[in-house]
Each structure stands twice: as C-alpha cells, then as structure tokens.
Amino acid sequence: MSSPRSELARYLRTETVGGSLLLAAAAVALLWVNSPWGEGYLTLTETRLAIAPLHLDLTLADWVKDGLLAVFFFVAGLELKRELVVGELADPKRAALPIIAAVGGVVTPALIAYGIGFGVEGMDRGWAVPVATDIAFALAVLAMTGSRIPASARVFLLSLAVVDDLMAIVLIAILFTAGLAFTWLLVALACCAAWWFAQHRRWCSPLIYIPLALLCWYALHEAHIHPTLAGVACGLLTRVRSDEGEDEAPATRWEHKFQPISAGLCVPLFALFASGVPINGEVLGDLFTERLSLAIILGLLLGKTTGIFGISWLAIRTGLAKRPANLGYRDMFALSVLGAIGFTVSLLVAELALEDYPESAELAKAAVLVTSMAASLIGSALLLRRGRVHQARRDADALEPEQ
Template sequence: MINQVRSELTRYLRTETVGGALLLIAAATALLWVNSPWGESYTTLAETVLPIKPLHLELTLADWTKDGLLAVFFFVAGLEVKRELVVGELADRRRAALPIIAAVGGVVTPVLIALAVGFGAPGMDKGWAIPVATDIAFALAVLAMTGSRVPTSARVFLLSLAVVDDLLAILLIAVLFTASVSLLWLLAAAATCAGWWLAQQRRIRTPLVYVPLALVCWYALHEAGIHPTLAGVALGLLTRVKPDPGEAEAPATRLEHLVQPISAGLCVPLFALFASGVPLDGEVFGQLFTDRLALAVILGLLLGKIIGIFGISWLAIRFGVAKRPQDLEYRDMFALSVLGAIGFTVSLLVAELALEGSSVELAKAAVLVTSMAASLAGSALLLRRGRVHQARRDAESTHPRPSRDMEEGSTK
C-alpha cells in the first residue's frame, strides 16, 4: 500500500508539472492578447454566449470555463483530498498534523492581513477571501522545475498542505457565494450524490451511469444557487479509494488516470486563458500599490501565506504539536511557504465571484503580479537550498559515514 501511494504521488506531481506549465502559457497568452492591438477580439470571444436553450442556460464562453470546466478540476481535487485522507499522507494523524496546521495558518493569516489592510474598502465584504488559496498546479510546477535537489519530503509537505488548503477554500466558496438556495434543486443534487455513492458501493463501473449523474448534479447545483463547481468536489469525495481484494486499482485511481490529464491539460489552461486577460496599463500598475483592495490581495497573499504557513509550522514544531518532516530543514520550509503565496486558479475564481466592474480586473492583476513574484522568489530560494543539499550529498558520498554495524564492531 505504501509503495502504491508513493507511485501515485509521483504520477500526480509529474502530471501537475505539465499542467502548471500549460497554465503559465495560457496566462501569458491571455495577457499578451488582451494588451495587444487585437485585445478587442479577446473580449468579444470571452463574452460570446453559448446557450443551451432546453435547459435555459445562457452562459458566456468565459462563464463556461469558470462554472463548467473548473468542475472537472474540483473533481480531481476532491479525489485527491479523499485519497490523501484515507490512504495518503493525511491518513496518519502524526504525519498529517503539520501540513494541516500549516494549511490552516496559511488560510487564516491572509484573511486577517487582508481585512486589516482593506477594511471598509469597496468589495472587501467578500474580497477578503481572494488571497486564501494556494494554486496546486502552479506551485508544484515551480517546485518540480527548481527544487529537484531538495528532499522528497518537501514535495509531500507542499502537496499535503495544498490539498487541505484547497478543501478550506472550497468550503469558503460554498459559504460565501451562495446567496439563496432552492431547496428542491438542492434535494435533486443530494439525490444524484446518493446515486453516485450507491453505484460505488455496488461496484458499478460503466460511465453510462456516472456521466449522467455528474451532469445532473452540476445542473441541479447551478439551479439551486450554489456554485456548480462544488459538484466536482462532492462526487470526488464520494468515490471509493480502496481497491477490493483482487481489484487492480480503486475507482478513484482509475478516474484520476482518466480525468486528471483532461483537467491539467485542457480545463485549467482554458480557465486561465479567459480569467487572466487583464489590461496592464500604467493606471492599473499605479492602482496596485495605492488601491486598498489591491494591497489587501497582495499583502494577504505574499505576507499572509508566508507568515501563516511558516510561522504556524515553526510554532507547532517548537511546542511539540507536530513533527518536522525527515530531512526537511526550516529554510526548506520557508522556501515552500513562499510558494504557498502562489494563488492562481482558485484566487482568480474568487475574484470573479466576489467583485464587480473594474475591481475584478484590479484584483486579478494583483493576484497575477503577486503569484509571479512568489514564483520567482520561491524559485531562487529552492535553487539555493538545492545547492546546499547537493553539496551535502556530495560530501557524504566522498566521505561516507560508517555503518551502524561497523560502529558496533569497533566498540566490541
């Protein structure tokens, strides 16, 4: 089981590395496109309505990527949360304590800083939630590209932290952005979730059951007034993660193999393409450092994540509440905390849900600028830590320590 979990973790990291690179390409394409002479075509495309008249759905192309394609991303996140809680790093309470505490610190501290900086500013009634989330794909992509020489425990810590972080962000979306709920449609969504769970218990494998259930669940939540991406989370959490005796792999593993490349290679990049198109003129750059909402997002992400993740982790280790991962030093944890300030996919989603008008573009620009700064700073720190660890390994290979048996023999 341990070897299976490790292989799944490795596969997940590799997939997210590719997805993170595609996400960056999509975001860069959007920024170049909207700030080019052809910027009007970008806006026209994003605002093109793609209706489904029988269902009375009239969403723009940008809304379809936000409400529809991101449901696939959240489904993968739900599968990952479930697997980590049942058979992964978070299944062991002692090993789970540190990433859970770090994730909570990395959610609460940005909120407190954002509220302190932007209190009373227009849009801050819900805009304080923008700097809450760490982007898994982006952060892991940076770690894979620049932190290959740091201990493997760094990847495990960051992944576990990001999983809990995403779960907390998902709960915030459910609470904050549900204005009024249609009880009838909510019951319909609950019925589809129950049907998914029952099909899992009956060991049904055909997509002819699961695909209709997923589509109906999405539509029911949309009509109920709840953000429909939560359908992905709910169904992911209801998927079985332990294989039966004689079963090659659990349903969650099969679905991750099938869906995750679609999420990382198509859904998230398309969302980034339509969410990152922010006009970056001189006026916007000037407002980034004068507007209180923008400052709340920037300082909430950059300072809040670093202080929350690293500071709370240090206190938890210092007072014996949690144990520091093997081979992971405090300076390594600080570098990972800087990567925690990369808030992209979920932060951009929250900005679109929480704000209106020009405030949306300003907040998204703040997220993009801060995420880029955090990725550059985190990369520099990881490269330096990688050189330290490599030099240590080279020294040990040149002057290997005596084995325990040799040490015991020399004392006899």
Template sequence: MITRVRSELTRYLRTETVGGALLLIAAAVALIWVNSPWGASYQTMVDTSLAIPALHLDLTLADWTKDGLLAIFFFVAGLELKREFVVGELADPRRAALPIIAAVGGVVVPAAIALAVGHGAPGMDNGWAIPVATDIAFALAVLAMTGSRIPVSARVFLLSLAVVDDLLAIILIAVLFTASLSLLWLGAAVACCVAWGLAQKYRLHTPLFYIPVALICWYALHEAGIHPTLAGVALGLLTRVRKDPGERTAPATHLEHVVQPISAGFCVPLFALFASGVPLNTAVLGSLFTDRLALAIVLGLLLGKTIGIFGVSWLAIRLGVAKRPVGLEYRDMFALSVLGAIGFTVSLLVAELALADVGAETIELAKAAVLVTSMAASVLGSALLLRRGRVHQARRDADQLPQGEGSTK
C-alpha cells in the same frame, strides 16, 4: 501508433511540470492578447454567449470555463484529498497535523491581513477571501522544476497543504457566494451524491451511470444557486480509494489517471486563458500599490500566506503539536511557504465571484494583483528552493566523500 502517441501524451500531461507550464503559457497568451492591438477580439471571445435554451443555461464562454471546466479540476482535487485522508499522508493523524494546521494558518492570516489593509474599500465585504487559496498545479510545478534536490517530503508537505487549503477555499465559496438557495434543486444534487456513493459501495463500474449523475449533480447545484464547481469536489470525496481483491486499481486512482490529463491539459489552461486577460497599463500597475483592495490582495497573498503557513507551522512544531517533515529544515519550510503564496486558479475564481457586483475595472485590478503576486511568489520561491537544493546536494556529496576515500585506500 495513434494509441501509443495518445498514451505518451496523457502520461506527459500527468506530470506536474507540464501542467504548470501549460497554465503559464495560457496566462501569458491571454495577457499578450488583451494588451495587443487585437485586444478587442479577446474581449469579444470572452463575452460570447453559449446558451442551452432547453436547460435555461445562458452562459458566456468565460462562465462555462469558470463554472463548468473548473468542476473537473475540483473533481481531481476531491480525489486527491480523499486519497490523502484515507491511504495517503493525511491518514496518519500525527503526520497529517502539520499540513492541516499550516493550511488553516495559510487561510486565516491572509484573510486577516487583507481585511486589515482593505477595510472599507469597495468589494472588501467578500474580497478578503481572494488571497486565501494556494494553486496546487502552479505551486507543485514550480517545486518540480526548482526543488528536485530537496527531500521528497517537501512535495508531500506542499501537496497536503495545498489540498486542504483548497478544501477550505471551496467551503468559503459555498458559504460566501450562495445568494439564493433553492431547496428543491439542492435536494436533487444531494440525491445525485447519494446515488454516486451507493454505486461506489455496491461496486458499479459503468461510466454510463456516473457521467449522467455527475452532469445532473452539476446542473442541480447551478440551479440551486450554489457554485456548481462544488459538484466536482463532492463526487471526488465520495469515490472509493481502496481497491478490492482482484481489482487492478481503486476507482479513485483509475479516475484520477483518466481525468487528471484532461484537467491539466485542457480545463485549467483554458480557464487561465479566459480569466487572465487583464489590461496591464500604467494606470493598473500604479494602482497595485495605491488601491487598497489591490494592496490587500498583494499583501494578503505574499505576506499572509508566507507568515501564515510558516509561522503557524513553526509554532505547532515548537509546541509539540506536530512534527517537522523528515529531512526538511525550517529554511526549506520557509521556501515552501513562499510557494504557498501562488494563488492563481482559485484566487482568480474567487475574485470573479467576490467582485461581480462591484464592476469590471475592480475585477481586472484584483486579477492583476493576483497575477503579479503569484509570479513574484514563484520567482522568489524558486530562488529559495534552488539555494536550499545546493545546500542539500553539498551535504549529500560531503556524506559520500569519506566512503569514496575509504574505497580507494
């Protein structure tokens, strides 16, 4: 009975709707908690240190969720990206062109708008990178809840777009937030990646090898001065996605099946709990529309993502560089582009990294801008998807009507 309940729970956690719902609940709990009379206890929890002296690791609980648990999230993202490029939608260059081009537009245009609006403001030297990322779990959860009546190709487009978008964000994290580099530790991390790749090549299956290698790779990158979440995406990309004859599933499929519920049900919600605790008083809310950094994030996410994804996609289709997804109209793609403005998990991570030297108040303001804009994008995108869903459903009903009338005659 316990095994059956656990199996049902993990199956439930694999659904995008549940993952997104847990993310929202965790963020709501953090916001309510920090803005309640018990807000000081929230800050105490966030700042609590959990050290491992033997490894010279002295991180707060918030840092452990940001540097440790998100590595698992990025591992799942790496597995999804590898699968899409090898056996998924991105394996066909013609079908892969549009989401890749859209993802590039969804990174470049928000960054350009953020730089233009916030130029010269404190923290903007790296803060322009905050609005470039789309939250995979959040965006797909909103699509699953409100876009069930639009063609299935919408999910494929949004998933492919978000995965490539996150890869670009990961590259930015590696480039922008590596202050000092230890070549010795970097070499150790590379050695771990090589060992992982060779183990995959020679069909080694035991977790007794892979778990220690993953932990050592994470630690080596941390000591090298590179954000350790990159260990997750690197190992995910090195995992085999094609199954051999006689194998029930490929290693990437099996690992995603095992790890994704942990990521969706524990890692990402816990990160949201620790990262979303932003005091929302009148001063903070007022600053969202007056502070140049906050405005850069709001406009970069809401306008930049929508214009970048939809505008570049429209241009690529019109020029014949890419093809529009089957069954989707431009209005459907515009609604999906609005969902691309949901920049929750990775944007919060980038905000903490980019503004670490500016001050806690600036970080809180940037987080508030990300949270408010992501919620606005989810509400607006949901409304557009529901409207488009009614249009598609009406067309399906109209197509079936003549058949029904013919059968009665």
C-alpha cells in the same frame, strides 16, 4: 509496442509538461489581452454558450472555469484520497498539518487585508480577495522548480491548497450567494451518496458514474455553490484500496485516465481564459499607492506566507501535528510562499466583491496578478535553492561507504 495515444498520455502525466503548458497558456493570455488584439480576447472569453433546457447561460470563460476545471479537482480529489488512506496523510498528525496551515492561510490574509483596507469602498467584502491559493498554478510552479524536493512537499501543498480552496468556496457561498437553493443541495448530496454506494457495491460501469458526476455538478450550480466542488467530492468518495484479484483500485485507474486530460486540456484552457487581466499605466501607477491594492498585495504575499508557515511551525512545535517526511522548515517556508499564488479564485472573488466598483475591481485583479507572479518567482528561487541542498545530501549519502 505502446500506441501513440498511450505515449501521449504518459507524456502528459509528467508534471513538468503539465506545468509548462499551464504557464505558457497564462503567458499567452496576458500578452494577448494587453496587445492591440486584446478586444478579440475579451470577445472570446465573453462569448455566451447557452443550454436552454437546463437554464444554463454561461460565457466560455465560465464554462472552462466551472466545467472543465471540475476535472482537475476530480483528479486532485483522487490523489488526496489516496494520500489520506494509504499515503503520507494516513498518519492523523500529518493529515492535520495542512488543515491547520490552510486555516492560518485564510485567516491571516483576511485580517491583514481588512486592517489595511478598512474604510475603503468595497473592502467590507473585499477582504476575502487574498484568502485563496490557486491549486493548479501552485502545483505547476512546484513541478517546474521543485523536482528535487522530497515528494512529501507536493502532498503537503496539494492538501493545503484543496482545503484552502474549499474554505474559499464556502466564503463565496456565504458572502456572494443571493440565496442557497436547499433542494438542489439535497440533490447534490444524494448524488454523492449514490456515488459512495456504487463504489461500495464495486459497480464499475461508466454509465453509472458519468451521469452521477454531471448531475452533481449541475445540482451544485443550481444551488449557487461553486460546482467544481463536485469534482473534489467524487474524488474523495472513490475507493483507493484494490480488492484481491483486482489489478488497480478505481482511484488509480481513473487518475491514469483523467490526469492527462486535466493536464493537457482542462488546466491550460483554464489558464488561457483566466489569465487575461488588462494592465495599463494608470493601473500600475495605483498599485503601490492605493490602500485597496496594498491590502490585497500584503494580504496575499505577507499574510499567506506568514499564516501558513507560522501556524504550521506552531502546530509542529506544540505536538498538534507532524512535519512532512524529509521536509525541513526552510522547505515549508518555500511552499508557504507558493501559497500566496492566489490567481484564479482570488480574481473571481475580486469580481464578485467589487462588482459595484468597476475601477476598483480592475485594480484588485491587477494586484492579484502581480502578487501571484511575485510569489511564483520568489517561491521558485527558494525551491531551486532547497533542491540543490537536498540533491547534495543525496549525493553525499550515495558516496558513503557501506557499513
């Protein structure tokens, strides 16, 4: 008989459960911050928690965004590594598609936003606001509404979103970093090398990996690079093939352990602390009249969708990449719409790019939120429709007489 703890872990590994918790937390935050008790929410998120010996002085929102979310990126890195080595992306042409799609999904929104917002205060860097896809939210929507879509859809969206966010983090480092601390960057690279070496030598003790992960996170933070990158790096450096006589490879074993923590705690808390965007009547009135907000709205919704789908279609047609198994172009279009869920990374870029223009920053964040909600609803509707089509095909195949 399984223990209650193992049953809870199994329950949290169900993607629809994790997606439900994430979306519920986001709804709570949005309602809370726009309620009469909104000051309490802002006070909570802005409460500072310092670790003086390490010179870490972050708000609770930052600890969740930079700290707990690294666990989610670690799980995403493990899954991506498995797909690259033994899964859908083991075929180089299939692996190339999400990378190409991510490039289109970054360049096109940036060009649209820059073109529409040219000359507007803050848009010299604000064009970067719509370039990011929120991995956690996009996967949550896919889990909630795309359960009948082939599994290759999740692999494509995960790979696309990871590459997309890595590119966004690089942009943040280039545009908004006061100065890169190369010494700390070298420390982070040394941690990654040590992680790989320990995996190569088949060392299993958590006393090796936990300190390495924490030091890598801290080193990237001190190097002024988004520290969640440590999670992706450690995941991608983890062994996914099991040795003879080994029950599970480290990647599989750690994914089973950390995925429930990520889905049940880290991602919902991240949504709770990131989704509280105040929206008032004045902001809503400016959303569809100000060039700043229009640049972000069209950059995300139009730029992301056309950029991801358009360059994917072109890459497949020219033979540079292969279409994901069992997915049609209409399925890929629905997934491209989910790519327009910018949310947390876009909110972060808006804060950094428009920090000298507080009113513009609030308008930009409202535009990101509204557009991400629209992309969620449109993408969900398209996925549900495509799910019915795939289910009808499976039912028809099941009814065919055996030859």
